[in-house]
Amino acid sequence: MPLPSEKSSEKNVSALLDERRTFPPSAAFKKSANWNDPAIYDRAAKDPEGFWAEQAKNLDWFTPWTRVLEWNVPWANWFVGGKLNVAYNCVDRHAHSARRNKAAIIWEGEPGDSRVLTFGMLEREVNRFANALKSLGVVKGDRVAIYMGMVPELAIAMLACAKIGAAHSVVFGGFSAEALRERINDAQAKVLITADGAWRRGTVVPLKAGVDDALTGTPTIEKVVVLERVGKAAPISMKQGRDLWWHDVVAKASGECAAEPMDAEDMLFILYTSGTTGKPKGVVHTTAGYLVGVSTTHRNVFDIKEDDVYWCTADIGWVTGHSYIVYGPLANGTTTVMYEGTPDFPDRGRFWELIDKYGVNIFYTAPTAIRTFMRWGKEFPEKYKLSSLRLIGTVGEPINPEAWIWYNETIGHGRCPIVDTWWQTETGCIMISPLPGITATKPGSATRPLPGIIAEVVDIDGKPVGPGGGGYLVLSKPWPSMLRTIYGDPERYVQNYWSRYAGKYFTGDGCKLDADGYFWLLGRVDDVMNVSGHRISTYEVESALVDHRSVAEAAVIGKTHEIKGQGISAFVTLKEGITASDALKDELKNHVATKIGAIAKPDDIFFTAELPKTRSAKIMRRLLRDIAEGRVLGDTTTLADPSVIARLKDQAKDEG
Ligand code: PRX
Numbered sequence: 001m002p003l004p005s006e007k008s009s010e011k012n013v014s015a016l017l018d019e020r021r022t023f024p025p026s027a028a029f030k031k032s033a034n035w036n037d038p039a040i041y042d043r044a045a046k047d048p049e050g051f052w053a054e055q056a057k058n059l060d061w062f063t064p065w066t067r068v069l070e071w072n073v074p075w076a077n078w079f080v081g082g083k084l085n086v087a088y089n090c091v092d093r094h095a096h097s098a099r100r101n102k103a104a105i106i107w108e109g110e111p112g113d114s115r116v117l118t119f120g121m122l123e124r125e126v127n128r129f130a131n132a133l134k135s136l137g138v139v140k141g142d143r144v145a146i147y148m149g150m151v152p153e154l155a156i157a158m159l160a161c162a163k164i165g166a167a168h169s170v171v172f173g174g175f176s177a178e179a180l181r182e183r184i185n186d187a188q189a190k191v192l193i194t195a196d197g198a199w200r201r202g203t204v205v206p207l208k209a210g211v212d213d214a215l216t217g218t219p220t221i222e223k224v225v226v227l228e229r230v231g232k233a234a235p236i237s238m239k240q241g242r243d244l245w246w247h248d249v250v251a252k253a254s255g256e257c258a259a260e261p262m263d264a265e266d267m268l269f270i271l272y273t274s275g276t277t278g279k280p281k282g283v284v285h286t287t288a289g290y291l292v293g294v295s296t297t298h299r300n301v302f303d304i305k306e307d308d309v310y311w312c313t314a315d316i317g318w319v320t321g322h323s324y325i326v327y328g329p330l331a332n333g334t335t336t337v338m339y340e341g342t343p344d345f346p347d348r349g350r351f352w353e354l355i356d357k358y359g360v361n362i363f364y365t366a367p368t369a370i371r372t373f374m375r376w377g378k379e380f381p382e383k384y385k386l387s388s389l390r391l392i393g394t395v396g397e398p399i400n401p402e403a404w405i406w407y408n409e410t411i412g413h414g415r416c417p418i419v420d421t422w423w424q425t426e427t428g429c430i431m432i433s434p435l436p437g438i439t440a441t442k443p444g445s446a447t448r449p450l451p452g453i454i455a456e457v458v459d460i461d462g463k464p465v466g467p468g469g470g471g472y473l474v475l476s477k478p479w480p481s482m483l484r485t486i487y488g489d490p491e492r493y494v495q496n497y498w499s500r501y502a503g504k505y506f507t508g509d510g511c512k513l514d515a516d517g518y519f520w521l522l523g524r525v526d527d528v529m530n531v532s533g534h535r536i537s538t539y540e541v542e543s544a545l546v547d548h549r550s551v552a553e554a555a556v557i558g559k560t561h562e563i564k565g566q567g568i569s570a571f572v573t574l575k576e577g578i579t580a581s582d583a584l585k586d587e588l589k590n591h592v593a594t595k596i597g598a599i600a601k602p603d604d605i606f607f608t609a610e611l612p613k614t615r616s617a618k619i620m621r622r623l624l625r626d627i628a629e630g631r632v633l634g635d636t637t638t639l640a641d642p643s644v645i646a647r648l649k650d651q652a653k654d655e656g
Contacts, residue, residue, distance in 0.1 A: 023441045025417055035437055035451075040435075045454070048477060055295075059291060064082060065080055067080040067081065074497065077264075078286075086327065087162040090159060090326075090327060091126055094119040100118065104117050104118060104121075106337045108338070110341025124255040127257035130164050130257040131253040132253045133161070133191065136249070139164075139166070141266075143188060144161050145171060146171065147170075147173060151229055167270055169184075170322070173205060177211070177214040178596075181216075184214065186282055186487065190223075192215070194207050196231070211224065228245060228247065263287070264287055264289070266287050267287075268286055269285055269322065274528055276528060276539060281486045282489075291331055294327045294428065298429075302391060303437060309359050309362075310361065311337035311358070312364040314366070318425075319428070320364075349384065355386055355389065363392045363411070367396065368397065378410055381411060393420070395420075395421045398444065404420070426483040427479070431450060446521055447519065454475065457473055457511045460472075462474075462502070465513060467513050468514065470511065471511065472509070474507060536599065544591065548587075550587075555571045555624055556602070559603070569603060572588065573610065584607075589605065604628070608644075610644045624648075
């Protein structure tokens with residue numbers, strides 16, 4: 001297993017590790033920060049369970065836990081015996097406090113419509129929808145699939161599920177009908193919640209049409225609830241007996257609904273993510289540990305204050321949206337901003353306009369977005385004040401130092417600490433990040449594991465490397481918001497995460513430690529690509545390609561891309577008698593988009609008569625990567641037929 005430093009551009013990695021600039025917190029920021037005493041790291045390291053128990057006291061419990069942790073590697077039970085409800089903690093307890101009329105969700109629609117839901121209003125809407133779900137036969141333990149755009153009802157639907165003890169499975173609205181069908185069937189969802197459509201760059205994403213297609217093969221779905229979002233802009237058909245309008249099901253529903261007391265370890269949600277095989281993994285998160293993790297990290301990594309307006313630009317279809325648009329902020333009683341559209345509609349200043357419009361104090365986005373803003377130029381952010389910003393963050397992929405510096409100067413105006421946060425769908429919450437009142441940041445490093453998190457960089461044999469060393473990132477002790485299993489496939493959970501190094505969670509990421517012990521994440525070491533911060537497996541795209549009638553074989557690799565981090569390159573062998581053409585390339589790209597979603601569309605396709613294979617018939621992706629990136633080829637001695645490579649190289653050069 002090569003480290004990314006060996007497989008991707010050596011130049012970038014060494015430039016990264018030569019980064020010497022440090023940015024300590026200002027005295028003023030430090031003084032008022034939620035966590036500003038470095039002793040917290042030692043305290044948590046000495047007694048992680050005690051530390052997490054202390055954090056758990058910030059939640060409201062119906063029944064207290066009797067034991068903080070039961071750990072039978074790799075099976076964890078946190079807060080054993082405790083009972084609580086996530087929706088109660090995120091909504092009800094604030095609605096019955098001085099926060100009743102505080103904004104819980106500030107929502108901006110892409111066409112410019114907006115809505116504010118206070119905690120009191122959110123409580124009523126969640127209760128009405130929870131009662132509607134009950135009237136459709138949803139009971140505790142059922143799975144509910146959600147396929148919507150970024151509208152407040154998406155958060156309401158999630159919280160309504162949590163309120164009655166049903167687990168939600170949110171499927172990103174950009175996924176194809178086929179991807180939706182696969183996820184519904186894996187989770188055996190009973191009800192699907194969707195919308196007629198969603199707005200994106202002034203046009204409609206026809207969600208309901210995709211749903212109709214997906215539901216041709218989903219035996220477990222009994223009812224579909226459809227929110228009217230785009231109305232006449234995209235008329236839809238409703239299937240008698242199956243499809244119901246959101247406004248109809250809530251019309252008569254009561255605004256009162258008691259929270260279901262849930263066991264600490266009851267399932268809260270399933271979220272599908274890409275692994276190294278074709279089938280997406282249903283990552284399972286449970287009630288108490290997840291909420292303790294997301295609320296603690298949200299409060300302290302983002303240094304949240306009572307009056308803050310906080311905006312995370314992710315889509316709720318990904319884990320970042322679950323943890324840091326919905327559950328973390330709302331558990332802390334924070335005002336969370338939700339935006340429906342893209343940053344370039346109606347123009348490239350939209351994000352900055354929203355920051356000024358709502359007085360956003362904390363802003364959390366992805367490096368790929370920052371690199372796009374850089375390319376668009378300073379003139380867009382410079383039209384706005386951005387003076388409300390107090391702290392800015394990034395997530396999803398390594399941030400290159402140039403993008404970090406640009407973000408610091410152009411958006412943060414040199415006065416906002418930057419938190420580069422490393423985590424995964426599986427970890428539930430942020431694991432490695434600066435604490436803004438304590439940590440001196442270095443551009444490009446996520447710095448150190450948070451208090452209560454024990455992360456190490458180990459070599460191939462599992463031996464920790466010291467400062468200055470590089471290897472694989474592992475998490476050496478359980479943490480409250482860790483995934484508990486893969487839905488329906490516990491064996492895969494054990495195999496994927498816990499079989500490489502005894503008792504340690506394998507992250508799949510390469511990492512280096514610098515002389516100060518700072519962590520520098522280097523990207524995935526497995527066959528997972530990171531395209532614009534989205535996880536896509538090479539195998540998934542290959543499966544979609546070979547599904548096309550013209551394709552005999554395909555090999556897919558992630559290729560370094562200036563804006564997206566990685567782009568997708570596919571090497572395709574056609575069946576006998578099929579002629580290669582540009583039209584076929586487009587057809588194949590569109591085929592992948594139909595099978596998976598537009599995010600998985602290959603950037604380039606190379607047709608080739610053969611793929612480079614080892615003598616044991618394994619495709620040598622490393623060489624394909626070298627070819628796609630125009631590098632000097634690495635070791636080719638294990639190739640079965642070295643002439644394949646020479647031909648491919650010539651071809652790649654010709655095709656540019
Ligand atoms: O490779 C790491 C990268 O994103 C992967 C997790 O992807 P996903 O489960 O989709 O969650 C993304 C949002 C939490 C990781 O294995 N990654 C995430 N954050 C960073 C990162 N790589 C470097 N630096 C980060 N801050």
